[in-house]
Amino acid sequence: MNTTKVTVIGAGNVGATCAQICAERELANEVILLDIKEGVSEGKALDLWQTAPINYYDSRVTGVTNDYSRTSGSDVVVITSGLPRKPGMSRDDLISVNAGIVKQVTENVVKYSPNAIIVVVSNPLDVMTYCAYLTAKVKSSKVLGMAGVLDTARYRAFLAEALGCSPKDIQALLLGGHGDTMVPLPRYTTVAGIPVTQLIDKDKLNAIIERTKNGGGELVKLMGTSAWYAPGSAAAQMVEAILRDQKRIFPCCVKLNGEYGVKDIFLGVPVKLGREGVEQIIEIELNETERKDFDASAKAVKEVMNVFDGMKLI
Numbered sequence: 001m002n003t004t005k006v007t008v009i010g011a012g013n014v015g016a017t018c019a020q021i022c023a024e025r026e027l028a029n030e031v032i033l034l035d036i037k038e039g040v041s042e043g044k045a046l047d048l049w050q051t052a053p054i055n056y057y058d059s060r061v062t063g064v065t066n067d068y069s070r071t072s073g074s075d076v077v078v079i080t081s082g083l084p085r086k087p088g089m090s091r092d093d094l095i096s097v098n099a100g101i102v103k104q105v106t107e108n109v110v111k112y113s114p115n116a117i118i119v120v121v122s123n124p125l126d127v128m129t130y131c132a133y134l135t136a137k138v139k140s141s142k143v144l145g146m147a148g149v150l151d152t153a154r155y156r157a158f159l160a161e162a163l164g165c166s167p168k169d170i171q172a173l174l175l176g177g178h179g180d181t182m183v184p185l186p187r188y189t190t191v192a193g194i195p196v197t198q199l200i201d202k203d204k205l206n207a208i209i210e211r212t213k214n215g216g217g218e219l220v221k222l223m224g225t226s227a228w229y230a231p232g233s234a235a236a237q238m239v240e241a242i243l244r245d246q247k248r249i250f251p252c253c254v255k256l257n258g259e260y261g262v263k264d265i266f267l268g269v270p271v272k273l274g275r276e277g278v279e280q281i282i283e284i285e286l287n288e289t290e291r292k293d294f295d296a297s298a299k300a301v302k303e304v305m306n307v308f309d310g311m312k313l314i
Helices: 013-024 040-049 091-112 125-136 148-163 202-213 215-223 229-243 288-311
Strands: 005-009 030-035 060-065 076-079 117-120 143-145 248-257 263-274 277-281
Touching: 005 013, 005 091, 013 030, 013 040, 013 229, 030 040, 040 060, 076 091, 076 229, 091 117, 091 125, 091 288, 117 125, 117 229, 125 143, 125 248, 125 263, 125 288, 143 263, 143 277, 148 202, 148 229, 148 248, 148 263, 202 215, 229 248, 229 263, 248 277, 263 288
Parallel strands: 005 030, 005 076, 030 060, 076 117, 117 143
Antiparallel strands: 143 248, 248 263, 263 277
8 A cells, every 4th residue: 555655844833734734634644744943843743643533634743853764755845944034034134044954954855755746935935945956956846846826825815805705716826936026917817717807906906916925024024923824735735736646737936947938047937736746837928017027036036046056055
Protein backbone atom coordinates (compact mmCIF):
# COMPACT_ATOMS: atom_id res chain seq x y z
CA MET A 1 0.00 0.00 0.00
CA ASN A 2 1.33 3.43 -0.96
CA THR A 3 1.56 5.85 1.91
CA THR A 4 1.86 9.59 1.49
CA LYS A 5 3.75 12.01 3.64
CA VAL A 6 3.70 15.78 3.93
CA THR A 7 6.24 17.77 5.92
CA VAL A 8 5.67 21.35 7.03
CA ILE A 9 8.85 23.15 8.09
CA GLY A 10 8.15 25.88 10.63
CA ALA A 11 5.53 25.36 13.34
CA GLY A 12 4.53 29.00 13.56
CA ASN A 13 1.00 30.15 12.82
CA VAL A 14 1.20 29.61 9.04
CA GLY A 15 2.88 26.20 9.31
CA ALA A 16 0.53 24.95 12.02
CA THR A 17 -2.52 26.09 10.03
CA CYS A 18 -1.22 24.36 6.89
CA ALA A 19 -0.54 21.14 8.85
CA GLN A 20 -4.00 21.28 10.39
CA ILE A 21 -5.75 21.55 7.02
CA CYS A 22 -3.57 18.85 5.44
CA ALA A 23 -4.51 16.52 8.31
CA GLU A 24 -8.21 17.38 8.39
CA ARG A 25 -8.52 16.85 4.63
CA GLU A 26 -6.56 13.60 4.97
CA LEU A 27 -4.17 14.63 2.22
CA ALA A 28 -1.49 12.29 3.57
CA ASN A 29 -1.16 9.36 5.95
CA GLU A 30 1.43 11.28 7.91
CA VAL A 31 1.94 15.01 8.46
CA ILE A 32 5.27 15.99 10.01
CA LEU A 33 5.57 19.41 11.64
CA LEU A 34 9.19 20.46 12.21
CA ASP A 35 10.57 23.47 14.04
CA ILE A 36 13.89 24.53 15.60
CA LYS A 37 12.30 25.60 18.88
CA GLU A 38 12.25 22.73 21.36
CA GLY A 39 8.78 21.40 22.13
CA VAL A 40 6.76 23.81 19.96
CA SER A 41 6.10 21.45 17.03
CA GLU A 42 5.59 18.49 19.39
CA GLY A 43 3.03 20.47 21.38
CA LYS A 44 1.13 21.78 18.36
CA ALA A 45 1.17 18.38 16.65
CA LEU A 46 -0.12 16.69 19.82
CA ASP A 47 -2.87 19.29 20.13
CA LEU A 48 -3.80 18.73 16.46
CA TRP A 49 -3.76 14.93 16.84
CA GLN A 50 -6.19 15.28 19.73
CA THR A 51 -8.65 16.95 17.35
CA ALA A 52 -8.69 13.82 15.13
CA PRO A 53 -11.46 12.07 17.14
CA ILE A 54 -13.50 15.31 17.07
CA ASN A 55 -12.97 16.26 13.43
CA TYR A 56 -12.94 12.66 12.16
CA TYR A 57 -9.66 12.21 10.36
CA ASP A 58 -6.94 9.53 10.36
CA SER A 59 -3.89 11.49 9.19
CA ARG A 60 -1.24 11.16 11.87
CA VAL A 61 0.30 14.48 12.93
CA THR A 62 3.81 14.27 14.41
CA GLY A 63 5.98 17.11 15.73
CA VAL A 64 9.78 17.04 15.74
CA THR A 65 12.52 19.46 16.79
CA ASN A 66 15.11 19.93 14.05
CA ASP A 67 15.35 16.20 13.24
CA TYR A 68 15.15 16.09 9.46
CA SER A 69 15.59 12.31 9.37
CA ARG A 70 11.94 12.15 10.51
CA THR A 71 10.91 13.96 7.30
CA SER A 72 12.50 11.25 5.14
CA GLY A 73 10.51 10.21 2.08
CA SER A 74 8.14 13.19 2.06
CA ASP A 75 6.09 13.65 -1.09
CA VAL A 76 5.57 17.37 -0.53
CA VAL A 77 7.48 19.72 1.76
CA VAL A 78 6.08 23.14 2.66
CA ILE A 79 8.68 25.66 3.86
CA THR A 80 7.26 28.39 6.09
CA SER A 81 10.45 29.05 8.10
CA GLY A 82 11.79 32.54 8.59
CA LEU A 83 11.17 35.73 10.47
CA PRO A 84 7.70 37.22 10.06
CA ARG A 85 7.23 40.77 8.86
CA LYS A 86 6.90 43.38 11.58
CA PRO A 87 5.10 46.74 11.22
CA GLY A 88 7.13 49.15 9.10
CA MET A 89 9.29 46.34 7.71
CA SER A 90 9.29 45.72 3.97
CA ARG A 91 9.53 42.21 2.56
CA ASP A 92 12.96 43.08 1.24
CA ASP A 93 14.25 43.88 4.75
CA LEU A 94 13.93 40.19 5.48
CA ILE A 95 16.04 38.96 2.61
CA SER A 96 19.44 38.13 4.13
CA VAL A 97 18.15 36.53 7.34
CA ASN A 98 15.45 34.46 5.68
CA ALA A 99 17.66 33.43 2.75
CA GLY A 100 20.09 31.86 5.21
CA ILE A 101 17.24 30.00 6.90
CA VAL A 102 15.63 28.81 3.64
CA LYS A 103 19.00 27.64 2.27
CA GLN A 104 19.71 25.53 5.37
CA VAL A 105 16.18 24.10 5.45
CA THR A 106 16.24 23.21 1.73
CA GLU A 107 19.60 21.42 2.05
CA ASN A 108 18.12 19.22 4.77
CA VAL A 109 14.89 18.66 2.86
CA VAL A 110 16.58 17.36 -0.32
CA LYS A 111 19.01 15.25 1.73
CA TYR A 112 16.13 13.19 3.14
CA SER A 113 13.43 13.67 0.47
CA PRO A 114 15.22 14.10 -2.89
CA ASN A 115 11.99 13.54 -4.86
CA ALA A 116 9.77 15.91 -2.89
CA ILE A 117 7.88 18.79 -4.45
CA ILE A 118 8.89 21.90 -2.48
CA VAL A 119 6.33 24.65 -1.80
CA VAL A 120 7.89 27.84 -0.44
CA VAL A 121 5.86 30.23 1.72
CA SER A 122 8.70 32.20 3.38
CA ASN A 123 9.06 35.91 2.57
CA PRO A 124 10.19 37.73 0.49
CA LEU A 125 8.39 35.01 -1.44
CA ASP A 126 9.73 35.32 -4.98
CA VAL A 127 13.39 35.48 -3.97
CA MET A 128 13.02 32.77 -1.29
CA THR A 129 11.61 30.43 -3.96
CA TYR A 130 14.62 31.28 -6.12
CA CYS A 131 16.90 30.58 -3.12
CA ALA A 132 15.26 27.17 -2.52
CA TYR A 133 15.57 26.29 -6.23
CA LEU A 134 19.29 27.15 -6.37
CA THR A 135 19.91 25.17 -3.19
CA ALA A 136 17.83 22.11 -4.11
CA LYS A 137 19.45 21.64 -7.53
CA VAL A 138 16.35 19.89 -8.87
CA LYS A 139 14.09 20.55 -11.86
CA SER A 140 12.36 23.93 -11.65
CA SER A 141 8.97 22.17 -11.91
CA LYS A 142 9.58 20.77 -8.40
CA VAL A 143 10.11 24.09 -6.60
CA LEU A 144 7.35 26.68 -6.50
CA GLY A 145 6.16 29.51 -4.31
CA MET A 146 2.78 30.15 -2.72
CA ALA A 147 1.64 33.70 -3.40
CA GLY A 148 -0.94 33.87 -6.16
CA VAL A 149 -3.38 31.47 -4.45
CA LEU A 150 -3.35 33.74 -1.39
CA ASP A 151 -3.47 37.00 -3.35
CA THR A 152 -6.37 35.86 -5.56
CA ALA A 153 -8.20 34.64 -2.43
CA ARG A 154 -7.93 38.11 -0.90
CA TYR A 155 -9.07 39.70 -4.18
CA ARG A 156 -12.03 37.30 -4.43
CA ALA A 157 -12.99 37.81 -0.78
CA PHE A 158 -13.04 41.60 -1.19
CA LEU A 159 -15.10 41.28 -4.41
CA ALA A 160 -17.61 38.91 -2.75
CA GLU A 161 -18.05 41.43 0.05
CA ALA A 162 -18.54 44.35 -2.35
CA LEU A 163 -20.95 42.43 -4.60
CA GLY A 164 -22.84 40.70 -1.77
CA CYS A 165 -22.33 37.32 -3.43
CA SER A 166 -20.74 33.98 -2.59
CA PRO A 167 -16.94 33.87 -2.84
CA LYS A 168 -17.40 30.40 -4.38
CA ASP A 169 -18.69 31.98 -7.58
CA ILE A 170 -15.73 34.29 -8.13
CA GLN A 171 -12.84 33.24 -10.37
CA ALA A 172 -9.85 35.55 -10.57
CA LEU A 173 -6.30 35.71 -11.82
CA LEU A 174 -3.27 37.81 -11.05
CA LEU A 175 0.33 37.84 -12.17
CA GLY A 176 3.69 39.13 -11.03
CA GLY A 177 5.51 39.44 -7.75
CA HIS A 178 4.03 38.91 -4.31
CA GLY A 179 3.58 42.37 -2.84
CA ASP A 180 2.98 45.89 -4.01
CA THR A 181 3.81 45.17 -7.67
CA MET A 182 1.38 42.27 -8.15
CA VAL A 183 -0.86 42.56 -11.21
CA PRO A 184 -4.55 41.69 -10.61
CA LEU A 185 -6.39 41.19 -13.91
CA PRO A 186 -10.00 42.45 -13.87
CA ARG A 187 -10.35 41.37 -17.52
CA TYR A 188 -9.85 37.76 -16.40
CA THR A 189 -12.08 38.04 -13.32
CA THR A 190 -15.60 36.57 -13.47
CA VAL A 191 -18.57 35.99 -11.20
CA ALA A 192 -20.36 32.77 -12.22
CA GLY A 193 -18.96 33.37 -15.71
CA ILE A 194 -20.04 37.04 -15.85
CA PRO A 195 -17.16 39.50 -16.35
CA VAL A 196 -16.74 41.39 -13.07
CA THR A 197 -16.46 44.66 -14.99
CA GLN A 198 -20.19 44.35 -15.78
CA LEU A 199 -21.10 44.07 -12.09
CA ILE A 200 -19.05 46.73 -10.35
CA ASP A 201 -18.03 50.26 -11.27
CA LYS A 202 -14.44 51.04 -12.20
CA ASP A 203 -13.56 53.14 -9.15
CA LYS A 204 -14.80 50.51 -6.70
CA LEU A 205 -12.93 47.78 -8.60
CA ASN A 206 -9.71 49.83 -8.58
CA ALA A 207 -10.05 50.37 -4.84
CA ILE A 208 -10.38 46.58 -4.36
CA ILE A 209 -7.31 45.99 -6.52
CA GLU A 210 -5.29 48.45 -4.41
CA ARG A 211 -6.53 46.81 -1.21
CA THR A 212 -5.48 43.40 -2.60
CA LYS A 213 -1.99 44.68 -3.37
CA ASN A 214 -1.64 45.84 0.23
CA GLY A 215 -3.52 42.84 1.68
CA GLY A 216 -0.58 41.58 3.74
CA GLY A 217 0.30 45.04 5.03
CA GLU A 218 -3.29 45.70 6.13
CA LEU A 219 -3.20 42.61 8.35
CA VAL A 220 0.26 43.39 9.76
CA LYS A 221 -1.04 46.83 10.74
CA LEU A 222 -4.10 45.34 12.47
CA MET A 223 -2.38 42.47 14.29
CA GLY A 224 1.25 43.48 14.56
CA THR A 225 2.29 40.32 12.72
CA SER A 226 1.74 38.53 9.41
CA ALA A 227 -1.46 36.71 8.49
CA TRP A 228 -1.74 32.93 8.90
CA TYR A 229 -5.22 31.47 8.30
CA ALA A 230 -5.36 32.42 4.61
CA PRO A 231 -1.65 31.76 3.84
CA GLY A 232 -1.78 28.38 5.61
CA SER A 233 -4.98 27.47 3.75
CA ALA A 234 -3.50 28.54 0.41
CA ALA A 235 -0.41 26.37 0.91
CA ALA A 236 -2.61 23.39 1.88
CA GLN A 237 -4.71 23.87 -1.28
CA MET A 238 -1.52 23.61 -3.35
CA VAL A 239 -0.48 20.46 -1.45
CA GLU A 240 -3.89 18.97 -2.20
CA ALA A 241 -3.63 19.74 -5.94
CA ILE A 242 -0.22 18.05 -6.04
CA LEU A 243 -0.95 14.93 -3.97
CA ARG A 244 -4.35 14.29 -5.55
CA ASP A 245 -3.01 15.07 -9.02
CA GLN A 246 -5.91 17.45 -9.54
CA LYS A 247 -4.37 19.44 -12.42
CA ARG A 248 -5.73 22.61 -10.84
CA ILE A 249 -4.93 25.93 -12.51
CA PHE A 250 -3.46 28.27 -9.89
CA PRO A 251 -1.29 31.36 -10.05
CA CYS A 252 2.03 30.26 -8.48
CA CYS A 253 5.54 31.65 -8.26
CA VAL A 254 7.62 29.60 -10.72
CA LYS A 255 10.78 29.86 -12.78
CA LEU A 256 10.10 31.37 -16.18
CA ASN A 257 12.24 30.23 -19.09
CA GLY A 258 11.12 32.63 -21.79
CA GLU A 259 7.39 32.56 -21.05
CA TYR A 260 5.87 36.05 -21.05
CA GLY A 261 9.12 37.26 -22.63
CA VAL A 262 11.23 36.86 -19.48
CA LYS A 263 13.67 34.21 -18.33
CA ASP A 264 15.68 33.18 -15.27
CA ILE A 265 13.22 34.83 -12.95
CA PHE A 266 10.74 33.51 -10.39
CA LEU A 267 7.38 35.19 -10.87
CA GLY A 268 3.67 34.53 -10.36
CA VAL A 269 1.86 33.14 -13.41
CA PRO A 270 -0.97 30.62 -13.94
CA VAL A 271 0.25 27.01 -13.88
CA LYS A 272 -1.25 23.53 -13.95
CA LEU A 273 -0.48 21.85 -10.64
CA GLY A 274 -0.38 18.06 -10.35
CA ARG A 275 1.59 15.09 -9.06
CA GLU A 276 4.75 16.20 -10.86
CA GLY A 277 4.54 19.71 -9.46
CA VAL A 278 4.35 22.43 -12.13
CA GLU A 279 3.08 20.43 -15.09
CA GLN A 280 2.44 23.38 -17.40
CA ILE A 281 3.05 27.12 -17.40
CA ILE A 282 0.06 28.80 -19.02
CA GLU A 283 0.64 31.92 -21.10
CA ILE A 284 -2.32 34.25 -21.41
CA GLU A 285 -2.73 37.24 -23.69
CA LEU A 286 -2.02 40.59 -22.08
CA ASN A 287 -3.12 43.98 -23.35
CA GLU A 288 -0.75 46.95 -23.37
CA THR A 289 -1.53 48.09 -19.81
CA GLU A 290 -1.35 44.58 -18.36
CA ARG A 291 1.95 43.94 -20.15
CA LYS A 292 3.40 47.21 -18.83
CA ASP A 293 2.38 46.31 -15.25
CA PHE A 294 3.72 42.77 -15.63
CA ASP A 295 7.09 44.03 -16.93
CA ALA A 296 7.32 46.51 -14.03
CA SER A 297 6.62 43.70 -11.56
CA ALA A 298 9.23 41.47 -13.22
CA LYS A 299 11.78 44.30 -13.02
CA ALA A 300 11.09 44.83 -9.30
CA VAL A 301 11.45 41.10 -8.54
CA LYS A 302 14.64 40.84 -10.64
CA GLU A 303 16.16 43.69 -8.61
CA VAL A 304 15.56 41.77 -5.37
CA MET A 305 16.96 38.59 -6.96
CA ASN A 306 20.06 40.60 -7.93
CA VAL A 307 20.41 41.79 -4.32
CA PHE A 308 20.27 38.14 -3.24
CA ASP A 309 22.83 37.11 -5.90
CA GLY A 310 25.12 39.87 -4.62
CA MET A 311 25.09 38.30 -1.15
CA LYS A 312 26.79 35.20 -2.63
CA LEU A 313 25.04 32.88 -0.17
CA ILE A 314 24.89 30.04 -2.69
